[in-house]
Amino acid sequence: MSDITTELQKSAAIVRISEEDIRSISEEMRLKLTPEETSAIYEWCGETCRSYQRVYELIPPTPLVRYPRTPGYREQEDDSWYYRCDIKGAEEGLLAGKTVAIKDNVSVAGVPMMNGSKLLEGFVPDKDATVVSRILDAGGRILGKAVCEDLCCSASSFTSASGPVKNPYDPTRSTGGSSSGSASLVARKVVDVAIGGDQGGSIRIPASWCGIVGLKPTYGLVPYTGVMPVEKTLDHVGPMTRTVEDCASLLEVIAGYDDGNDPRQFPSLPHPPYSKLVNYGIKGKKIGLLKEGFKDMDEEVARVVRQAALTLEEAGAEVSDVSLPIHNDGKAIWSPITFEGTYQMMVKGNGHGYGWKGTYDLQLQEALAKAYNLRPFDCPMTLKIAMIFSEYIQRNYQSKFYSKAQNLVQHLTKEYNRILKDYDVMVMPTLPSIAYKLPTSNNTLRETLKLAQGMVKNTKPFNLTGHPALTINAGFIEGLPCGMMIVGRMFDDLTVLQVARAFEKLRDC
Missing domain, CATH: 3.90.1300.10 (Amidase signature (AS) domain)
Structure with a gap:
């Protein structure tokens, strides 16, 4: 079997970014990319997608569940x-x-x-x-x-x-x-x-x-x-x-x-x-x-x-x-850290976010991502307040108060x-x-x-x-x-x- 056939049979980790995606993101972020830069980024991202594919295929070790139990x-x-x-x-x-x-x-x-x-x-x-x-x-x-x-x-x-x-x-x-x-x-x-x-x-x-x-x-x-x-x-x-x-x-x-x-x-x-x-x-x-x-x-x-x-x-x-x-x-000192930190980690980061070494619970992260995407209205009112106020602060004051x-x-x-x-x-x-x-x-x-x-x-x-x-x-x-x-x-x-x-x-x- 050829390598091409093998690649086709693999489940794709992500949809490959298109040149139109790159142009749209560039415009939104005011990056002012030239056509040549857009094309170069497209090619570069193609190689990066291969790394994402490999990460997707690797299986991390899972701790053994050592004591018998039923779901209850x-x-x-x-x-x-x-x-x-x-x-x-x-x-x-x-x-x-x-x-x-x-x-x-x-x-x-x-x-x-x-x-x-x-x-x-x-x-x-x-x-x-x-x-x-x-x-x-x-x-x-x-x-x-x-x-x-x-x-x-x-x-x-x-x-x-x-x-x-x-x-x-x-x-x-x-x-x-x-x-x-x-x-x-x-x-x-x-x-x-x-x-x-x-x-x-x-x-x-x-x-x-x-x-x-x-x-x-x-x-x-x-x-x-x-x-x-x-x-x-x-x-x-x-x-x-x-x-x-x-x-x-x-x-x-x-x-x-x-x-x-x-x-x-x-x-x-x-x-x-x-x-x-x-x-x-x-x-x-x-x-x-x-x-x-x-x-x-x-x-x-x-x-x-x-x-x-x-x-x-x-x-x-x-x-x-x-x-x-x-x-x-x-x-008072607790408030910006809790409002903005919770919004970044628990909501935008689906309970995890970025920037720390340790064990990430991918299963929980996936469940939260789906829930926030499908039913954000089911968030408690206390969290809705934190979401709205933090979004307002970050749009207008960035992370200065945090x-x-x-x-x-x-x-x-x-x-x-x-x-x-x-x-x-x-x-x-x-x-x-x-x-x-x-x-x-x-x-x-x-x-x-x-x-x-x-x-x-x-x-x-x-x-x-x-x-x-x-x-x-x-x-x-x-x-x-x-x-x-x-x-x-x-x-x-x-x-x-x-x-x-x-x-x-x-x-x-």
């Missing part, structure tokens, strides 16, 4: 589950006997993943996220995919295409989001532990409103491989548990370098045995109550959290006030680090109030949108800087949980856990 079934009764399954991990390990829920933006091979959105309904990943593999290797038993907010674009719990997730303490109130189902399932003891994701508070917000422990680890400590990205510089994945000891154990299992698959990481990541050291104690530790973190809070929330933090003196810690005015600007915000992140990070040279951790309320009422048909669209993002003053800054931040229940107000957030030095998640565990012992004694 769609949950009909519990609003916190999207899909139920039963995947048993190794016989032994740190999580042996523990049941686990996985947020539905995390890939579990063979189990449908909707990420809360109509856009991805019917999508089934073919590989496990790294955190899922590590959980199974450590003996965890995965019982299903927990509901999350629509494309993780809400901090409340009413935007998921599967319906609202109601607060375990009051069904008329929000669970918080976007890791809404994970928080509810843990709080109601349906599972022992869960995985959540966090770009602006999406682990800590629902953990706070459900009265559980939620840790946004140091940026890059836990690999994000196999989790649907939102904005690469903000993405975090971490544990949600009922106890600090379980949080330490789950972090120990999922933390660590992922062999270059995740660009958020670097090889020499600290990885101490958190589960063995969490009860070490905090005698002599210095704890700073961040004044700015207590401002613009409900008075009772501020009082409960301050009182809770002061009990740490009983464990031998020194507790005092500290001030850092730039903390108040964290939310770039300036990223520069300001460096300054914000240094300022927190300056405080953390003198203090082991900073403490503040996680959220400004107890759980909001879920919106009803009586709420205007403007009111509903405010409920989706109106509680994130203290959570957002640490997605920017990457400092570890943990929420733990400080007490109850009107029968509803109130979270205290503990923030530590970069990659000193251990001290954050130790402070939380010391408080937990005092609270529960």
Whole structure:
């Protein structure tokens, strides 16, 4: 058989660019190509098409799915589950006997993943996220995919295409989001532990409103491989548990370098045995109550959290006030990065974009590309706002504000680090109030949108800087949980856990 016949039998990777395509693009981009230049580009692109063809034909290695599973079934009764399954991990390990829920933006091979959105309904990943593999290797038993907010674009719990997730303490109130189902399932003891994701508070917000422990680890400590990205510089994945000891154990299992698959990481990541050291104690530790973190809070929330933090003196810690005015600007700095970065990565880049080394999920990228092309109207209103505003900004101001915000992140990070040279951790309320009422048909669209993002003053800054931040229940107000957030030095998640565990012992004694 001739080479020509072989070439004809191959499926073409792309349609070969024509001279008319080149002229049209040239005109649109104001390149002013001459006929000779057009012809030369046409010939050059022909050779380039061969490279694309070869990339199309090459087959990258796919990780083996090592633990048997069936697709499971769609949950009909519990609003916190999207899909139920039963995947048993190794016989032994740190999580042996523990049941686990996985947020539905995390890939579990063979189990449908909707990420809360109509856009991805019917999508089934073919590989496990790294955190899922590590959980199974450590003996965890995965019982299903927990509901999350629509494309993780809400901090409340009413935007998921599967319906609202109601607060375990009051069904008329929000669970918080976007890791809404994970928080509810843990709080109601349906599972022992869960995985959540966090770009602006999406682990800590629902953990706070459900009265559980939620840790946004140091940026890059836990690999994000196999989790649907939102904005690469903000993405975090971490544990949600009922106890600090379980949080330490789950972090120990999922933390660590992922062999270059995740660009958020670097090889020499600290990885101490958190589960063995969490009860070490905090005698002599210095704890700073961040004044700015207590401002613009409900008075009772501020009082409960301050009182809770002061009990740490009983464990031998020194507790005092500290001030850092730039903390108040964290939310503003977060906005250009989230709006424009999300638009570029999650929408224009179909969840991935360009410019980073690591593992790209081609299957997810293809599914998103089709969905955005066919049904962009099914995007949640929160994402539509980001799309419209980002397109306006980029057409008129290019990337100037995104770039300036990223520069300001460096300054914000240094300022927190300056405080953390003198203090082991900073403490503040996680959220400004107890759980909001879920919106009803009586709420205007403007009111509903405010409920989706109106509680994130203290959570957002640490997605920017990457400092570890943990929420733990400080007490109850009107029968509803109130979270205290503990923030530590970069990659000193251990001290954050130790402070939380010391408080937990005092609270529960």
